[in-house]
Amino acid sequence: MQQTDMHYEVVVVGGGAAGLSGAVVLARARRRVLVIDAGRPRNARAEGVHSYLTRDGMPPGELVAVGREEVRGYGGAIRDGEVVRIGRDGEVFTVALADGTRVSADRLLVTTGLVDELPPVPGLAERFGRDALHCPYCHGWEVRGEPIAVLATGPMAVHQALLWRQWSETVTVLRHTAAPFGAEDAERLAARGIAVVDGEVAALDVEDDRLVGVALADGSMVACRALAVAPTFTAAGAVLADLGLKPTEMTREGHVIGTYIESDQTGATPVPGVWVAGNVANPMAQVVGAAESGVRAAAMINFDLIEAETDRAVAERRRALAP
Numbered sequence: 001m002q003q004t005d006m007h008y009e010v011v012v013v014g015g016g017a018a019g020l021s022g023a024v025v026l027a028r029a030r031r032r033v034l035v036i037d038a039g040r041p042r043n044a045r046a047e048g049v050h051s052y053l054t055r056d057g058m059p060p061g062e063l064v065a066v067g068r069e070e071v072r073g074y075g076g077a078i079r080d081g082e083v084v085r086i087g088r089d090g091e092v093f094t095v096a097l098a099d100g101t102r103v104s105a106d107r108l109l110v111t112t113g114l115v116d117e118l119p120p121v122p123g124l125a126e127r128f129g130r131d132a133l134h135c136p137y138c139h140g141w142e143v144r145g146e147p148i149a150v151l152a153t154g155p156m157a158v159h160q161a162l163l164w165r166q167w168s169e170t171v172t173v174l175r176h177t178a179a180p181f182g183a184e185d186a187e188r189l190a191a192r193g194i195a196v197v198d199g200e201v202a203a204l205d206v207e208d209d210r211l212v213g214v215a216l217a218d219g220s221m222v223a224c225r226a227l228a229v230a231p232t233f234t235a236a237g238a239v240l241a242d243l244g245l246k247p248t249e250m251t252r253e254g255h256v257i258g259t260y261i262e263s264d265q266t267g268a269t270p271v272p273g274v275w276v277a278g279n280v281a282n283p284m285a286q287v288v289g290a291a292e293s294g295v296r297a298a299a300m301i302n303f304d305l306i307e308a309e310t311d312r313a314v315a316e317r318r319r320a321l322a323p
């Protein structure tokens with residue numbers, strides 16, 4: 001076996017809502033568990049977490065800090081760091097960190113989340129999570145009744161505009177790089193009072209650290225307080241590549257909206273001993289869903305370890321009782 005610094009029953013790669021929830025379950029099940037986390041939860045730029053009952057408005061950093069304390073409270077270990085490679089040494093997984101540390105594990109729970117890849121509009125990345133928004137369930141209430149523009153980059157823009165219309169009577173679709181809408185879509189948008197503006201968006205207009213509009217390439221302006229965007233949800237699954245787990249494309253209406261690592265309903269991947277949970281497995285999961293999937297995967301990992309331990313105990317018992 002290769003030299004590793006420490007061995008754990010379970011290593012959790014990624015310490016957001018999914019990873020920490022899984023780690024609490026494993027620590028409470030008296031498993032020796034380590035969480036390795038690079039400290040960049042996807043919603044870090046948001047002012048608060050919404051739609052998570054009892055945690056409404058809690059800053060994302062605080063949710064993670066409290067979660068870490070809960071894991072530690074049951075004896076789980078947390079380590080700040082970036083996992084750069086995961087390999088295999090027989091039955092054992094080897095996990096290499098960027099700082100040179102290596103640990104090993106009997107089972108892996110990978111909860112590395114996803115990367116929101118934004119359309120290349122100057123200034124958009126700086127406003128993401130503030131007033132450039134991807135999810136009305138996360139931010140819609142905060143911009144209710146305000147003028148909202150939808151940056152159309154694919155066929156899902158119509159669905160997106162109809163969705164945001166629930167939060168505001170003033171929704172404008174900026175057709176930007178999307179193909180012209182068909183007659184049926186145009187009728188549906190018009191029926192809900194949603195205007196469509198042709199032309200590419202060239203810049204965001206920000207005053208006093210607040211979005212006030214967007215500038216089109218022809219120099220015209222469209223006033224808005226929020227810009228709805230559709231990032232590509234790219235699974236942060238590179239560390240799984242050496243184990244043979246590659247991301248699968250997720251499509252809607254023939255358009256790739258993201259990637260994810262395939263697993264069954266418990267989070268088990270096709271590689272025995274490796275589970276995934278949270279956004280790396282399901283780009284649509286919100287915080288509460290990510291947490292739930294971490295809990296479910298952890299329970300299955302615990303049971304998988306119990307099965308293996310029982311098999312070993314039976315074999316030993318037979319050996320001991322053999323004449």
Ligand SMILES: Cc1cc2nc3c(=O)[nH]c(=O)nc-3n(C[C@H](O)[C@H](O)[C@H](O)COP(=O)(O)OP(=O)(O)OC[C@H]3O[C@@H](n4cnc5c(N)ncnc54)[C@H](O)[C@@H]3O)c2cc1C
Pocket residue numbers: 013014015016017018019036037038039040041042043044045046048049050051052081082083084111112113114116128129130135137138139236239277278279280285286287288290
């Ligand atoms: C701007 C914004 C606002 C949002 N607001 C809400 C909201 O109000 N309510 C809601 O329910 N959802 C919201 N979401 C969605 C929410 O962010 C996700 O549902 C949630 O973060 C998923 O949890 P996770 O544990 O899967 O991933 P994450 O929270 O992203 O955690 C993954 C962790 O893994 C770490 N990691 C990645 N790669 C490695 C590696 N190689 N080694 C070690 N660690 C690694 C990351 O640094 C990160 O800490 C929002 C998303 C965005 C973008």
